[in-house]
Amino acid sequence: MTDVTITVNGEERTASVPPETTLLKMLREDLNLTGAKVGCDVGDCGACTVLVDGIAVNACLMLAGQAEGKKIETIEGLSTLEEYHPIQKAFEEVAALQCGFCGPGMIMSTKALIDQGEELTKQEIKDALSGNLCRCTGYTKIIEGVIDAYEEITGKKVPEVNPRAA
Amino acid sequence: MKPFDFVQPTTTDAALAALAEHSPNVRILCGGTDYVVELKHVAQSPGVVVDVSRLEDLKGIELTDAGLRIGAGVTHSQIMADKMIAEHAPAMIDAAHTVGAVQTRNLGTLGGNLVTCVPSMDSGPTLLALDAQVTILGPKGTRQIDLAEFFVGVRKTALEPDELLLEVIIPSENLGKPAGFIKFGLRKGQALALVNAASAFRIEDGTFKDVRIALGAVAPVVMRAVKAEAVLEGQAFSQELISEAATVAVSEAKPIDDFRASKEYRNSLIEVGTRRTLEAALQLANG
Amino acid sequence: MRHRGKGVGCMWYPIGFTVLANPSAATVKVNEDGTATLLTGTVETGQGSLTVLGQIAAEELGIATDDVHVVSADTDTTPMDTGAIASRTTYVTGNAIKLAAENAKQILFEVAAPMLDVRPDQLEAVDRKIQVQYFPQRCLPIADVALQAQFVMGRPPIGSASYNPPTVAMDSETGQGKPFSTYVYATQCAEVEVDDETGQVDVIYMSAAHDCGTAINPMLVEGQIEGGISMGIGYALQEEMLFDDDGKQINPNLTNYIMPTSLDMPEIDVDIVENFDPTGPFGAKGVGEPTAVPTAAAICNAIHDAVGVRITSLPATAEKVLKAIKEKNGGEQKALPAAE
């Protein structure tokens, strides 16, 4: 067993896990943070997306030991007792999620994207979400939610483009 | 996953020591986007897994006398965001962008992509087209070889079990060399390559010079289409010649027939990919 | 060269099981403060059906969506339901809920009638009030009536009901009969761009006009249509379970089973065709399945329009499209040297 200490959502946590434990398994089974989901367990679906030192990763592809000492953000850490996180709020308002299983991963990818502070186009948003598979929504309302949240958080606008223009 | 031991050295010396100590029951882990997947499916424990993701020597992108040095542990996302790469080898950014999705690019490393050495790797063709070299660190010190020699076979490289890939170097004379990269996959996002192609050349006095055409996913390892290069080398540039080179490239490749695509279809893509990357490079050459 | 093309796909689709009974039952309990609890045995599988069913109960009781709490999917506590299948939830379960709410409302009316000095059949439930038809000023808050019903009259306003769509068995020789109570209709149009050298098809834009009777919740209807289109795009262009000679699946993973990502989705415009089905709850029918039905047809017709090839076997992969283009061009296509 290895002792792994990580900072999760601002709080230092330690768990004793076998070396072959993934960060995902440690979060879900040892820290009881079940927001990140097991959708494929091989890095295809993105349902387990969490932020490690601010970047989006598939927690199923990172060994817990590799996360030692790092800052982990999960879906459970977004909202506070004071604030409903604007991404979560926007997703609720446009009904971005249907079955919801992809939701936590989708939202964490969105957070990583918006946190970068870059100006975003719709194409860049699609690109940033292409590692998060969703079967219910056709991504349409999810992208709508991301745009709303981005505009709310940054005060900037995502430019309108007509894909049909040759 | 089958149980294994995990070591996480913080210096290259410690990493080499760990490799030496546990060889041959030892494997190197860096980004894990490929190897952790493999670990989940293997029937036998690898024994010891050495995580090299914390080695400072594997990090960083910098200009040296030799050229542009990219640490083996640099992630695809870091490549995409790097200003020096954007300036000196922009085709690498196009290639990095086609690797998996954001999450894969954030974890996956350039070195890992090369070491895994699957035919469909996305980093290989551009680097081959730019005559990249790799530095290998072992118990006896470092050695430098051409990337072309590094690729030995499917999932087989020139790395010895006790060695470590340290860095990739794009020689200084090739910085800014016009190059194009294209990837054909089965969908727009998160696709494995059916065919990858990269081309690079200079135009001097209206003729093609130092032509490089590299193809991925069309042979056991990423390969150069040397006959196709020869079609162009030293010739005055013309569209017909580019098309001819693309046709010749097809004859050099040995793509497989599998469930993703037939050999015939891959051949069509090799032709189109070679032509389009040559055209892209030409556009850059013409400014 | 890239070629644009347009294509249309039109369809019809039934609601509920083919002839077979597929009943739903429901219980609606109006609480003493005028809010309500709905018990249904159907399962929320992502569509938002619980929200829609809550809206149906709320509508019948004249209260708001938020006033209804929905309890579902527990065989110990919720009534029989055939389940989330056959695009039947809004229509069949919805009808059962509407009837159950009507029964609960009837108790409220009977309690309110003497309070308002009218007959129960002269009342209606609107805006959280029980009021006299055509005399909106003669009203009582539904909360007051519910409280009265429960604690003074001793008649808790609880209603239960079931619904099964009426069908007529099909003749075994000719199939003549009435297999379904109702049908929905839809059209989708696709604009694609086809690369004639690689066969790659980009779906650029889709418009979709779907009939679902009354849209109980237009936002959720749109979500169904957009999601159905994405499934249709995968069906049209990429997805296929492949087997080896021993009957084992070659691609049982999301790396090699190619379902659409966000980058593969076009812009979509959704329209809901105005319609009212008198047999459905407040005119509603259903929308779940039909959304995935005409997409592949529209896309394949657009490919045909763009490059003149007819794909007769799905999926229309880039390889298949390129092969068809080459066959069509026959000798025109430059022959490639045969690789060893």
Added chain:
Amino acid sequence: MADDVKVKEKEVTLESLRKADDDLRLPAVPERTLFPKEIGVAAAREQTPAVGQRATRPDGRLHGLGQTKYIDDMFFPGMLHAKIKRAGISHARIKSIDVSEAEKMPGVMATVIGKEIPVNSFGPSYQDQPLLADDIVRHAGDGVAAVAAVTEQQALDALEKIKVEYEELTPVYDPLEAMKDDAVKIHNNESNVYSSKTIKKGDVEKGFEDSDHIFEATFTTQMVEHVPMEPHASIAEWDANGRVTIHTSLGRITLGRADISRTLELPINRIRIIATVVGGNFGGKNEITTEPILALLSKKTGRPVKSVYTREDEFISSTTRHPFVMEYKTGMSKEGKIMARKVRLVCDGGAYCSWSETTLGKACILSAGPYNIDNLHVDAYAVYTNKTMTGAMRGFGAPQVCFAYESHMDDMAKALGIEPVELRLRNTFHEGSASPTGQVLEAVVVRDSLEMATERFGWQEWQK
């Protein structure tokens, strides 16, 4: 030699690691999720009338906060993990199954094989599917045994120790081959055709005679998966009163409960199914899968038992969409009126019937398209093959036939020189049209939908 010694030492370490893993690791204190205690409600939820409002979803809020508990997010004290051994062979007779070695593996608490299931068959139309194959394996994804162990890895390791002896049988994968008289029979039936449907309306031969043009075409479609993002998952817990509570990702709990009751020979009132929230269905979660197996494992061990399909399980052993072979023959007048249509549908029904009966029926009725056709003849067949079973999936046969009849329509439009949308408008159902089954249709808006979608598209003015 020195290396060998080292490896040996290693194995001891690994073994001890595994032992340490034997202890159930359950979180002592649940982690908290923060959120403001007073999140406002969207106006649309507060408004009357309720119908027509773009009301937000209360469950959607929980999804976004990561608070929704799907089955895999539930951990009960003492809970075991179950895994199913798949046959990996598409057609075979099982000679023997030996689980004795598996039962000795660390952490393994119980195993189950098909013969232990009281009634080892289920299915919505025909009960032709075993929960675990006990005699004949009919597709490679068929389960043959189940293991419950303390950890998932222990269960997986134990699967490797299960020995199954097979006698290989000739497989048949192509539905057209499987229809032939001399084809190997997958079930103990006279024919592999297990369901057929017919619709006859008017006089189709006369209709062809009256036509100016006859068009024929054949279309085929592939097998696809639902790919719900949440794989099938269940937890079963047998209690002291002989009741079993099952948390499951099932879309139709009432009928699922009846299936479980039948397979376990247990009174319905001793079964409780809680489906809470299902992470995507699309028709794929309309049948029981492992529930009775988990119930038995729970009964044997006195512990809750959980099973979550891997993505691979999801592909190879859950239902899929039917591949179809569709032959169309349509007679047209030169003005573009459909005079007659003959359709033959063959649906690859996979190893078990599942929802194929229903799919075939719907496909048969819908195959004419939303068009007035006075003379129609449709024959449809569902055929067993040694492939993953095909079942309910969003559209029940409709996406297949729609692809065919709409592709066919465009080809005819081109041949007749009639604009494709115009050709459709000349034939669409209208209020009071008689369907292929003679049903008088009401609330028909197919024309409206055509006009609306094409107008939004900009069909008329669109240029390449």
